Amino acid sequence: MHFLIxxxxxxxxxxxxxxxxKGAxxxxxxxxxxxTSTIAEAFSALHQNRPDCVLLDYMLPDMDGLQALGLLQQEFNHQLCIIFMTGSGNEVIAARAxxxxxxxxxxxxxIGPDFYTTVKNAVLRAKEKEQEEKRKQELVEKNRQLREAKMLLEERQRELxxxxxxxxxxxIDIEQENKRKAEEIEAAKRLQLSMLPVKPPTLSNMQMQMYLQTxxxxxxxxxxxxxxxNGDFYIIIGDATGHGVMAGTVVAVAKSYFHTFGHQMxxxxxxxxxxxxxRNLKVRNLYMGLTLLRIRGNEVTISSSGMPPLLHYSAAEEKVDIHVFKGPxxxxxxxxxxxxxxxxxxxxxxxxxxxxGLIELFxxxxxxxxxxPVQQRFLQSAPYSAEAIIQNMVALKLEWTAGEINDDITLISVKFLT
Structure with a gap:
């Protein structure tokens, strides 16, 4: 069992x-x-090595312990087992903790000889909660697979x-006639979420992590x-012009083509x-930037137009190259x-x-x-997992702005294991 004090x-x-x-x-x-002696050091340690249990003191030199507790759980999606410690009893502080x-x-x-039992019981409760969340995610994924299987049985590809x-x-007609009625917006939101993967794939040769904030x-x-x-793996990322139902329309077209012809072309x-x-939709100002990757072994083919640069980290050279693709x-x-x-x-x-959305964030x-700044933060975090890289990019977003965004932000991190 690993502890962070x-x-x-x-x-x-x-x-x-x-x-x-002694208890162990x-x-x-x-x-x-x-x-660690400070919360700043703790954040760095946690991003590199997630402990089984965190022992957090109330009085710290750089931050109030209660404030630190909230920030830690927010940063790590409430997945940390944290035991809060004070020098003297206080029911108000305990309740807030x-x-x-x-x-x-x-x-x-x-704290006495039975302290290890207290810690072990807290860790067991945390693991039980983690298993429960995992079961919920697995259920969501199974439901998604059932929906897709049903669609494949009922419709042919070109009919789809x-x-x-x-x-x-x-x-589009609904949006123009009804000016984004509330019920239509909710329906469009559910459609968009249903068109996005629920979780990243599980692969033996690489890690992949995704992030979206609308x-x-x-x-x-x-x-x-x-x-x-045949083992090829395709990744696509795109950005449609505008927001709302019309943007969802373009996304639907892109997904249809990707899953129907992605493996054929x-x-x-x-x-x-x-x-x-x-273009055949014949709607003015309806466009989309797209980047498409095909990973075949250790060869990555990249085609892109209308999208921001792609960043590639070379572990051997310990540097990040920026690849710019020009086009409408x-x-x-x-x-x-x-x-x-x-x-x-x-x-x-x-x-x-x-x-x-990230590079144009004000x-x-x-x-x-x-x-x-994205290139520098990627270089710092590239040696770690794909998930840790995404977490560092989200941290960069929070450092740059107080939390308000002016566009959708989508990130995909790929880490090659072989």
């Missing part, structure tokens, strides 16, 4: 370790410790495209993935087909060639895909972030 009093930290070690030895359990997400509350003066295009046109009720950002029978050819499909949005009537690049990746390499001085 957050306490600026060295003597208290040593006392905590003695009691835990009686149970034949192995324990390890990591210690439990409300902020503490699994237990102890007074340092009352025709029906979705007709539904898309109908959605600006409006129904956003225009889209991401998806597809694994073929070269990436650039598929983007051209999508562009034709969007899909659906444009302008004749153009879709740029394609091929990367040969190695173990430890990583790729970061993003929509323009700070309090109304200055856009740009690509350089």
């Amino acid at each position: 957050i306490d600026d009093n060295r003597e208290d930290r040593e006392a905590l370790k003695r009691f835990i070690l 030895s009686g149970n034949g359990s192995d324990v390890t410790f990591e210690e 439990f409300k902020a997400g503490a699994y237990d509350y102890v007074q340092k003066s009352g 495209i025709r029906m979705q295009l007709q539904a898309s046109i109908t959605m 600006y409006a009720e129904v956003g225009g950002d889209y991401y998806d993935y597809l694994e073929t029978e 070269e990436p650039a050819d598929l983007l051209r087909q999508m562009s034709d499909g969007i 949005f899909m659906g444009s009537s302008i004749a153009f060639e879709i740029q394609t690049e091929i990367l040969h990746v190695k173990k430890g390499d990583g790729i970061l895909l993003l929509s323009d 700070n309090k001085d109304h200055k856009p972030m740009g690509i350089e």
